Amino acid sequence: MPASRTTSQKRAAVIKALAHPSRLLIAEALLQGERCVCDLQELVGADMSTVSKHLSLMRSAGVLACEKRGLNIYYRLACVCFADFLQCVDQMTPARPRRKSCC
Amino acid sequence: MPASRTTSQKRAAVIKALAHPSRLLIAEALLQGERCVCDLQELVGADMSTVSKHLSLMRSAGVLACEKRGLNIYYRLACVCFADFLQCVDQMTPARPRRKSCC
DNA sequence: CATTTATTTGGCGAAATAGCCAAATAAAAA
């Protein structure tokens, strides 16, 4: 059956959370295990406040989870299925760039 | 091995193409088979030029392919793996909304 | 309690995206 507008909207919200180079880089790094914000800041190379906002966006989308231990907050993937997600994306990623126009 | 920035960038471009409710709705509809632009316009309920721009964006990202036959242009998914992609997204989609803040 | 360290929040300007309208294009039909 076809997807309803609200279904597409919920799905799009999750996809959107991963549709940014820095956010994706972060999620990819978390495949190796949890990391604190300052580790991820070093990885991304942006202002910590910027990284923090990316993280909280992914968190409220349900993609990441986090836990505070001492002074640090450790983020991790909320779902192991992110690995499968990435594999699907790679299958859809064209080897060579596409033209803008059809035909 | 960790993903490089350029890898994340390429992947993010594909993900971005699907990170919009209308575009996702279109891709979902195309799981049933190819459709012409006017069919998709009716589905989405926006101006045809808007729909056309969504389509060409998805096309240049490599997500859709198209073919002109007579007066119509028929769009289809470029890769069957979109179905798997959707399944992964659904696994990541939280049942209940998340808070903005951690902890 | 004051200070330090890690992180988040608020606010702002800059850049990107979205969606409409009108005009351009291209194939088919008259």
Added chain:
DNA sequence: TTTTTATTTGGCTATTTCGCCAAATAAATG
């Protein structure tokens, strides 16, 4: 060849997103 139909493109404004800075918060340490 003129007209009609389907689609794309250009241009414009409105909205959203991005990323920095400065200020706020919260736990740990002195």
